[in-house]
Amino acid sequence: MGLKKPVSHQADFLPGTLEMLILKTLSRGTNHGFGIAQHIQQVSQDALRIGEGSLYPALQRLLLNEFVEAEWDVTENNRRARYYRITARGRKHLEAEKKSFEFVLAGIARVMEA
Amino acid sequence: MRIWKKLRTLWRQNRFEADLAEEIRIHREMSGQAAFGGTALFLEQSREVWGIAWLESWKQDIRYALRSFRRSPGFALGVIGAIGLGIGLNTTMFTVFNAYALRPFAVHDPYGLYELSWYGKTGNGHWFTWDQFRDLRTYKAAFSDVMATGNFGAQVNGRTLLGQTVSGNYFSMLGVGIAQGRPLLEEDNGAVAVVSYQAWRNTFGADPALVGRKIYIRGTPFEVVGIASPAFSGMEGLPTGFWLPLRMSSLVTDREDLFGPRHPESLHIVGRLQPGVSPEAAKSALLAWARAFAPDAIGVTLVSRATSVPLNRDAILTFLPIFAAFALVLMIACANVSNMMLARALARQREIAIRISLGAGRARLVRQLLTESVLLALPAAAAGFLISEITIEGARRLLFATVPDAFRRVLALEDLSPDWRVFAFILAASVVTAVLFGLVPAIQTTRSRLVEANRGDFSSDYRPARLRNFLVVAQVAVCALLLICTAIVLRSQARVTAQTTGLDIHAVWDVRAISRYQAQVATRLAAEPGVEAIAAAWRAPLYGSSRGIAVIPNNRSDSVVVSYNLVSSGYFSVFRIPVLRGRAFSDAESEAEAPVVIVSESAARLLWPNEDAIGQSLGVPAPATTPDRIFARFPRFASARVVGLVGDTLSGLLEHSDFKSCIYFPTHAGIPGNDSILVRMSGPQGATRRRIETAMDQIAPGLADFINPMDDVLALQIYPFRVTGWVAGFLAGVALLMTVSGIYGVMSYLVSQRRKEIGIRVALGASAWQVVRMVVRQSAWLATIGAALGAGLALAISPVFAHQLEAIQPYDWAPYVATALVVLIAAIAASYAPARRAVTIDPVRTLRCD
Numbered sequence: 001m002g003l004k005k006p007v008s009h010q011a012d013f014l015p016g017t018l019e020m021l022i023l024k025t026l027s028r029g030t031n032h033g034f035g036i037a038q039h040i041q042q043v044s045q046d047a048l049r050i051g052e053g054s055l056y057p058a059l060q061r062l063l064l065n066e067f068v069e070a071e072w073d074v075t076e077n078n079r080r081a082r083y084y085r086i087t088a089r090g091r092k093h094l095e096a097e098k099k100s101f102e103f104v105l106a107g108i109a110r111v112m113e114a
Numbered sequence: 115m116r117i118w119k120k121l122r123t124l125w126r127q128n129r130f131e132a133d134l135a136e137e138i139r140i141h142r143e144m145s146g147q148a149a150f151g152g153t154a155l156f157l158e159q160s161r162e163v164w165g166i167a168w169l170e171s172w173k174q175d176i177r178y179a180l181r182s183f184r185r186s187p188g189f190a191l192g193v194i195g196a197i198g199l200g201i202g203l204n205t206t207m208f209t210v211f212n213a214y215a216l217r218p219f220a221v222h223d224p225y226g227l228y229e230l231s232w233y234g235k236t237g238n239g240h241w242f243t244w245d246q247f248r249d250l251r252t253y254k255a256a257f258s259d260v261m262a263t264g265n266f267g268a269q270v271n272g273r274t275l276l277g278q279t280v281s282g283n284y285f286s287m288l289g290v291g292i293a294q295g296r297p298l299l300e301e302d303n304g305a306v307a308v309v310s311y312q313a314w315r316n317t318f319g320a321d322p323a324l325v326g327r328k329i330y331i332r333g334t335p336f337e338v339v340g341i342a343s344p345a346f347s348g349m350e351g352l353p354t355g356f357w358l359p360l361r362m363s364s365l366v367t368d369r370e371d372l373f374g375p376r377h378p379e380s381l382h383i384v385g386r387l388q389p390g391v392s393p394e395a396a397k398s399a400l401l402a403w404a405r406a407f408a409p410d411a412i413g414v415t416l417v418s419r420a421t422s423v424p425l426n427r428d429a430i431l432t433f434l435p436i437f438a439a440f441a442l443v444l445m446i447a448c449a450n451v452s453n454m455m456l457a458r459a460l461a462r463q464r465e466i467a468i469r470i471s472l473g474a475g476r477a478r479l480v481r482q483l484l485t486e487s488v489l490l491a492l493p494a495a496a497a498g499f500l501i502s503e504i505t506i507e508g509a510r511r512l513l514f515a516t517v518p519d520a521f522r523r524v525l526a527l528e529d530l531s532p533d534w535r536v537f538a539f540i541l542a543a544s545v546v547t548a549v550l551f552g553l554v555p556a557i558q559t560t561r562s563r564l565v566e567a568n569r570g571d572f573s574s575d576y577r578p579a580r581l582r583n584f585l586v587v588a589q590v591a592v593c594a595l596l597l598i599c600t601a602i603v604l605r606s607q608a609r610v611t612a613q614t615t616g617l618d619i620h621a622v623w624d625v626r627a628i629s630r631y632q633a634q635v636a637t638r639l640a641a642e643p644g645v646e647a648i649a650a651a652w653r654a655p656l657y658g659s660s661r662g663i664a665v666i667p668n669n670r671s672d673s674v675v676v677s678y679n680l681v682s683s684g685y686f687s688v689f690r691i692p693v694l695r696g697r698a699f700s701d702a703e704s705e706a707e708a709p710v711v712i713v714s715e716s717a718a719r720l721l722w723p724n725e726d727a728i729g730q731s732l733g734v735p736a737p738a739t740t741p742d743r744i745f746a747r748f749p750r751f752a753s754a755r756v757v758g759l760v761g762d763t764l765s766g767l768l769e770h771s772d773f774k775s776c777i778y779f780p781t782h783a784g785i786p787g788n789d790s791i792l793v794r795m796s797g798p799q800g801a802t803r804r805r806i807e808t809a810m811d812q813i814a815p816g817l818a819d820f821i822n823p824m825d826d827v828l829a830l831q832i833y834p835f836r837v838t839g840w841v842a843g844f845l846a847g848v849a850l851l852m853t854v855s856g857i858y859g860v861m862s863y864l865v866s867q868r869r870k871e872i873g874i875r876v877a878l879g880a881s882a883w884q885v886v887r888m889v890v891r892q893s894a895w896l897a898t899i900g901a902a903l904g905a906g907l908a909l910a911i912s913p914v915f916a917h918q919l920e921a922i923q924p925y926d927w928a929p930y931v932a933t934a935l936v937v938l939i940a941a942i943a944a945s946y947a948p949a950r951r952a953v954t955i956d957p958v959r960t961l962r963c964d
Contacts, residue, residue, distance in 0.1 A: 033140075079143075
């Protein structure tokens, strides 16, 4: 009932990083929410576990900005799931994010090595 | 785009939430997690992403508020009524203000138009000569274009209209359209006229063949060549009826010939500022221009002509007290409603406590209460609009029904229909009032602390009582202030009405015509049957403040200022002013404007305190500067012999009751510069007017400018007091009504809250009288404080009024005492019914419940 401030959904990430990871995953092909979380977990060798609590709000943000599109479909094992597809806008955003991420990462590295 | 998506999501909210819930369910299935916990948190978080959480809670608030109004429709109607009345009255006021001071004229770029004048060391303003106007048209440093105008009044087809002589570029410069025919053009020098659309409708009965016809204006025939666009009715405070070429000035006005050898300064000039030139820069350029022909010019003034009343300091100072009075009524309504909301909110204390203990934030609760007040304010705004339309129409009718008969023909109001500014005002007013009456109770009631609230203990917080008392005191204070103002105005009116003028004005008519026909009019009317006496006068009495002149009696060297007039020999018999000693003027003296003077009793006492005035001589020094012929007329001799002593008269404003020392110089009908022919003529008013009009039409059609019975002239002087009294009285009445109902509401609430206490008192043996006294005393106490505050306020602001209106005497004890009594009695009466209810409380029952 209370009017809360938006909860920070990814306390362990830099802001926007989760969205970048989702976009990167989707740039390899359409996927559903669970698939996206699985993919990130596998590729990062269990370093990054994405909970539902951060995944779905992030997907909503991407939908709102029209970086992804969503559609209900049927999976390989014949179950209903909502598939997400990256849009042209989303790809552009991913490129931009990647650049600024590398820039920030390099900066962090320099600070840590100094 | 984003907004659109958000709205669409909100629209299909059920679908959105079903999708999301399904998605999360599937996710959990796939991951093999047990379905721990609900999905509510995710839904909430996802909703926040879409920014619809707040919209969702608005929806709830609105639904909740509407439900509670349905439960207590009396409360909702009461609020809407009170606020609607307050907003309605203020909207009425704003509509008038808008029509005169905010809405620009329907001309091309009205905000670029400025009226120009210049002044010298004496501070007297100067208008312009024809040559100066022609010169300014070629001087392009300040104005891109200039036009010249002159105003006069004339009776056309039985109605008095405002006429204007205008330069040929008037219509093209203003960009005003034409409904029929053509506008006036540069080459128009003959007897042609353009009539305003309103005059065409009202004066000529929308005659389709008017264009091309001849109309008579002050005895001269003019051909109508066009009818102006309906949107345009001139640029003066009163709607203009017709326009004539400037060349026609000397035919239709008494002013000196513009094109004659004396070059009179009689043109008003309005210019359009050059694009990009500020008024300040234009002023300095125009001062340089004016210095070329008037080396003693020290400044020029530019007054905006975008609206009827230029919105400057003076206009604001005039409107401010009126606005304040209306705003105060709205404040009372707000205080009333605030109190009702407060009482209601306190009754809902338990509900609010439950919501707080369930985790509702204070901001959220305040918002919910504010939503309620906004929901009440919006219908109140609609009701206010309706009320304002009704009051405007009612006021217009009242005005036309009560204004002295002779002036109803002159009366014309600006268009008072609402426009976007009025609607914006209503909206702003309703939002501000909603916050005013909603915020205070909202903050107040959400203050309660959790623990106490859950214990059911709401009485530990005494602040609501303090706030309630403050609101009641404020209400009473404002109400008292308005009542005092009303009483002061009514007293002033009574004082002014009670003045004796020393003039017998009954059956005397003031007849106005252009001066070259005045001699003929006088001769013609003198021959009418029933005419007892006839006279010419420079100024008819009672039209405004009388003019003063400095004279030097033969026994002293310093000058004395007395009021004066120039009249013909019949003046004293027309008004039946007694000739006490000596004689009135002879006809020969009148015709020759001979160097003789007649003084009134008190003037004689002032000039020759211990001597007989008859036979004395009076020096009349020539004024230092050449006077404006419209405003002052001086005798042509340096000294005059006193031939008569007459009774005192009050011929200026009634409020200048001490200014009775008047002296009279001789003049005669037919001498230029006299305003009036005064006739004493018996018979019924309507028939007499028609006889005078017919007689004058026989000399030249449309000759009479107006024919006023002097009774109406006197009534017109009192009329503003009557109108002010009505408005103030109406406002005070509304304020009193609202205050009484406010006190009643608060006292009822208090009694019901103190049931237990009163029950105990009664059980302990308090008598009915003691209980009544307890309740009434509280309300009387608040009323006393409020009345004292109101009186203090009235005393504080009264110097402002006394300064603006000499007739108002604010330091008069009677209004204060009367108001204090009225307020006190009202407060006691309002609390009487709740007190009676308190008496009927049965101690056994109240003590048992809870």
